[in-house]
Amino acid sequence: MIHNDVLERVLGGALRTGGEFAEVFVEDRRSTSASLDDGRVEELGSGRDRGAGIRVVVGDTTGFAHTADLTERGLTEAAAAASAAARGGGGGVRTVALAPAGSAPAPSFRIPPEDVAKARKVELLQRADEAARGAGSAIKQVTVGYGDSRRRIQVANSDGLLAEDDQVRTRFSVHCVATGDTGMQTGYETAAFTVGFELFDRVQIEDVALTAARRALAKLSARPAPSGVVPVVLKGGSGGILFHEACGHGLEADHIIKDSSVYCGRVGDRVASPLVTLVDDGTVGDQWGTFAVDDEGHPARRNVLIEDGVLTDYMWDWLRARKEGRDTSGNGRRQSYQHLPMVRMTNTYLLAGRDDPEEIVRQTPQGIYVAQLGGGQVNTATGDFVFGMTEAYLIENGEITDPIRDANLIGNGPDVLGRIDALADDFAMTPGTCGKDGQAVPVGCGQPTLRVTGVTVGGTAGA
Amino acid sequence: MRDLAELARRIVGWAGDGEQVEAYVAWSRDTSVRVYGGDIESLSSAESEGVGVRVVADNRQGFAYAGSLDDDVLAETLAEARDNASFATPDEAVGLAAPDGVEPASLDLWRDELAAMATDDKVSMALELERRVRAGDGRIRQVESSNYGDGMGHVALASTTGVEATYRRTGCFLSVHALAGDADQTQSGSGYSVGRAPDDLDLDEAAEEAVDRAVRLLGATKPRSARLPVVFDRRVTSTLLGVLSGTFSGEAVLKGRSLFADRLGQSVAAPSVTLVDDPTDADAYGASPYDAEGLACRRNALIEDGVLSRFLYDTYSARRSSTSSTASAVRAGFKSGPGVGCRALTLTPGAGSFDDVLRTVGDGLLVQSITGVHSGVNPVSGDFSVGAEGLMIRHGQVAEPIREATIASTLQRMLLEVIAIGGDLEWLPGIAAGVTLAVDGMSLSGA
Numbered sequence: 001m002i003h004n005d006v007l008e009r010v011l012g013g014a015l016r017t018g019g020e021f022a023e024v025f026v027e028d029r030r031s032t033s034a035s036l037d038d039g040r041v042e043e044l045g046s047g048r049d050r051g052a053g054i055r056v057v058v059g060d061t062t063g064f065a066h067t068a069d070l071t072e073r074g075l076t077e078a079a080a081a082a083s084a085a086a087r088g089g090g091g092g093v094r095t096v097a098l099a100p101a102g103s104a105p106a107p108s109f110r111i112p113p114e115d116v117a118k119a120r121k122v123e124l125l126q127r128a129d130e131a132a133r134g135a136g137s138a139i140k141q142v143t144v145g146y147g148d149s150r151r152r153i154q155v156a157n158s159d160g161l162l163a164e165d166d167q168v169r170t171r172f173s174v175h176c177v178a179t180g181d182t183g184m185q186t187g188y189e190t191a192a193f194t195v196g197f198e199l200f201d202r203v204q205i206e207d208v209a210l211t212a213a214r215r216a217l218a219k220l221s222a223r224p225a226p227s228g229v230v231p232v233v234l235k236g237g238s239g240g241i242l243f244h245e246a247c248g249h250g251l252e253a254d255h256i257i258k259d260s261s262v263y264c265g266r267v268g269d270r271v272a273s274p275l276v277t278l279v280d281d282g283t284v285g286d287q288w289g290t291f292a293v294d295d296e297g298h299p300a301r302r303n304v305l306i307e308d309g310v311l312t313d314y315m316w317d318w319l320r321a322r323k324e325g326r327d328t329s330g331n332g333r334r335q336s337y338q339h340l341p342m343v344r345m346t347n348t349y350l351l352a353g354r355d356d357p358e359e360i361v362r363q364t365p366q367g368i369y370v371a372q373l374g375g376g377q378v379n380t381a382t383g384d385f386v387f388g389m390t391e392a393y394l395i396e397n398g399e400i401t402d403p404i405r406d407a408n409l410i411g412n413g414p415d416v417l418g419r420i421d422a423l424a425d426d427f428a429m430t431p432g433t434c435g436k437d438g439q440a441v442p443v444g445c446g447q448p449t450l451r452v453t454g455v456t457v458g459g460t461a462g463a
Numbered sequence: 464m465r466d467l468a469e470l471a472r473r474i475v476g477w478a479g480d481g482e483q484v485e486a487y488v489a490w491s492r493d494t495s496v497r498v499y500g501g502d503i504e505s506l507s508s509a510e511s512e513g514v515g516v517r518v519v520a521d522n523r524q525g526f527a528y529a530g531s532l533d534d535d536v537l538a539e540t541l542a543e544a545r546d547n548a549s550f551a552t553p554d555e556a557v558g559l560a561a562p563d564g565v566e567p568a569s570l571d572l573w574r575d576e577l578a579a580m581a582t583d584d585k586v587s588m589a590l591e592l593e594r595r596v597r598a599g600d601g602r603i604r605q606v607e608s609s610n611y612g613d614g615m616g617h618v619a620l621a622s623t624t625g626v627e628a629t630y631r632r633t634g635c636f637l638s639v640h641a642l643a644g645d646a647d648q649t650q651s652g653s654g655y656s657v658g659r660a661p662d663d664l665d666l667d668e669a670a671e672e673a674v675d676r677a678v679r680l681l682g683a684t685k686p687r688s689a690r691l692p693v694v695f696d697r698r699v700t701s702t703l704l705g706v707l708s709g710t711f712s713g714e715a716v717l718k719g720r721s722l723f724a725d726r727l728g729q730s731v732a733a734p735s736v737t738l739v740d741d742p743t744d745a746d747a748y749g750a751s752p753y754d755a756e757g758l759a760c761r762r763n764a765l766i767e768d769g770v771l772s773r774f775l776y777d778t779y780s781a782r783r784s785s786t787s788s789t790a791s792a793v794r795a796g797f798k799s800g801p802g803v804g805c806r807a808l809t810l811t812p813g814a815g816s817f818d819d820v821l822r823t824v825g826d827g828l829l830v831q832s833i834t835g836v837h838s839g840v841n842p843v844s845g846d847f848s849v850g851a852e853g854l855m856i857r858h859g860q861v862a863e864p865i866r867e868a869t870i871a872s873t874l875q876r877m878l879l880e881v882i883a884i885g886g887d888l889e890w891l892p893g894i895a896a897g898v899t900l901a902v903d904g905m906s907l908s909g910a
Binding site for chain 2: 044081185411
């Protein structure tokens with residue numbers, strides 16, 4: 001994208017006023033989106049974002065500037081702005097020599113989105129709409145979304161690192177509204193991977209549509225969720241958001257360095273049930289949170305965070321790792337060239353156990369069974385977190401019975417992780433979008449079927 | 464800076480025969496400062512610009528955007544939007560807005576002082592805010608971040624249907640996140656101050672807010688489950704109104720996704736509830752002379768004395784509903800086309816103070832913050848369940864703190880069970896004003 005000579009000169013210039021580290025992050029992103037709503041293909045959209053973000057680090061201070069002007073003049077001006085923001089004093093000229101860095105194996109895509117006619121993308125929408133409406137006459141509304149993006153990045157820094165990645169992502173989602181005597185209910189399903197249009201060779205869009213429709217229909221007869229502490233069985237692949245919120249964010253090194261996480265200073269301690277081994281892994285196949293190099297140019301890695309219930313490590317980006325004199329764990333990510341990188345999760349998952357998933361339900365006299373989770377939120381400093389259920393049922397006498405309405409569950413991270421008493425041998429992952437400090441990045445979450453002995457369910461019915 | 468209006472007109476001038484074209488051109492300059500431990504953690508300053516183009520041809524609409532205003536990019540963006548239009552389902556209601564004779568409100572949303580402010584002064588404010596929070600109470604053990612941010616933006620909109628709108632605005636804010644406690648327990652609290660110019664910002668107010676909110680939760684425990692009245696702090700009310708806003712969208716009504724679809728003219732809230740969206744109120748954070756299609760913004764009353772009185776429309780949803788636009792088109796910058804939304808929602812405040820509301824309630828729960836709004840509130844079914852922390856109310860006064868609990872009801876019931884609205888209206892960032900609000904019959908889930 002940008003020639004090495006230019007990058008070397010821009011980096012040298014960025015250090016002229018005393019910077020200790022400088023970095024140029026170049027991004028060229030093209031995206032397509034298409035939506036069908038109310039039976040109509042409403043709009044196709046195309047987007048182009050191209051620019052560079054430059055940061056200069058002096059001591060504990062980071063200066064940052066970005067520009068959409070990728071000429072040498074534009075980059076030099078942005079470098080000067082970042083350098084001024086970092087308030088370097090004195091200094092002197094430093095020369096920078098770039099050399100290609102290693103990377104994790106890149107997720108391969110076969111069919112780049114730009115090679116696919118828009119008409120084929122539109123046709124998918126119509127097929128999904130038809131399938132969802134065919135699920136039952138109570139399905140009154142269907143929204144189908146298609147999106148693809150191709151993001152080329154180039155990272156060069158004053159340590160001589162030079163890295164590139166070409167990230168292709170494709171997603172497909174269906175949202176249904178069912179209407180009955182008790183009002184309206186919604187159902188949602190999404191398929192998203194770090195692949196091109198070949199996504200649709202393995203994902204049957206009719207299945208995606210039927211799953212969303214079935215969720216909305218089931219909830220028409222849903223009872224209010226219980227209120228109070230109850231045993232909860234989470235279906236394998238129901239979201240994994242439990243771990244993302246209960247400990248994922250709290251294990252990000254930026255929270256650790258500021259002593260604003262309940263997991264601070266706990267490496268080597270038991271922080272979860274011995275059943276729990278938690279991994280964050282940016283190299284898993286073509287999952288939604290997979291990439292070859294992170295947004296600081298370092299290879300994606302598989303990092304074990306909790307092993308048999310004992311905290312083994314946190315997640316690190318370059319800046320926080322430097323402070324502690326260690327290596328980054330490949331978790332430096334940013335939403336776009338207009339944002340500073342920070343510590344982010346990739347694909348975060350719990351390793352499978354040995355129990356039979358059906359047996360776990362049978363061994364649960366009373367409780368709730370959660371088949372799909374929505375989003376969540378955590379306060380890393382207190383460890384309190386919520387996560388929402390969007391498809392759930394009562395468990396009565398060891399059997400899954402009536403559907404229940406949407407509600408949040410609330411718990412405290414270390415407490416809930418200690419209450420996991422059964423872990424099945426099934427496993428599945430789901431895609432999601434993680435928001436932190438105003439930046440959204442694609443992530444994956446995975447987990448086998450498991451049971452938590454008690455979590456507070458925020459419904460309205462007496463428990 | 465380039466002449467954005469001229470650019471927008473130029474793109475519109477490239478329209479072909481029988482083709483409607485709209486160009487939305489935006490420029491902004493933003494600065495953000497984060498300090499930590501008495502030092503600058505990060506400082507960023509940058510300009511961005513871009514264009515969003517809509518094309519309507521043969522009753523079909525297409526959209527494209529680009530984060531650049533270079534000539535070749537503008538032409539490519541128009542070509543993409545034109546190509547995209549050819550794949551949409553033909554729909555006679557599709558079309559761009561045409562001027563409807565309503566004059567835009569005279570709003571002065573720009574402050575030269577902000578543009579002239581030195582970066583050093585911005586850094587100083589963030590450092591001073593951090594210092595005041597640390598000095599505010601001995602139990603503050605950490606200031607996670609102290610931030611100053613500002614932005615100034617210009618927008619120009621033009622279309623082949625005769626729309627020409629330009630406006631500019633400035634805004635700035637302070638925010639701080641404090642942690643209180645010791646090795647045994649930590650609680651957190653945040654404080655904010657927002658305005659259009661630095662003079663509007665109140666360092667003391669932001670600092671005190673963060674300190675009070677963190678410190679008063681120390682010793683919080685998980686409460687017992689109960690059904691009780693809940694008093695929402697102003698900030699929480701603003702969030703709730705934001706969630707509720709989608710149910711007034713004429714587009715949601717049209718598409719069978721609004722829980723108020725068949726309720727126009729009916730009682731949907733307690734008689735004390737009057738809810739208005741008025742972007743022409745200069746005090747509102749979301750005030751704007753024009754909507755996202757270039758029509759003059761206007762005052763729209765949604766609920767009057769408890770009765771549902773109006774839905775909001777953009778041009779497309781209005782045509783499909785055989786009515787006219789309420790100038791309620793919004794968009795998330797140049798990267799998306801218009802949709803229906805609110806800009807300046809407010810409950811008409813009552814007469815009493817915050818303390819009066821607590822006395823009215825007697826025994827209940829004061830909620831100072833909620834979590835999981837996106838995962839626990841379903842604006843289609845109305846199911847409402849969020850994480851909550853705050854203070855119990857006993858005999859009309861705040862009592863012990865609580866945490867790790869949820870509150871639940873449905874949006875429909877909550878509106879009907881409003882028992883008091885405070886007189887303490889405050890405009891907050893986002894699309895809705897804050898005011899103390901008391902709602903009966905909420906389920907508190909805890910131990």
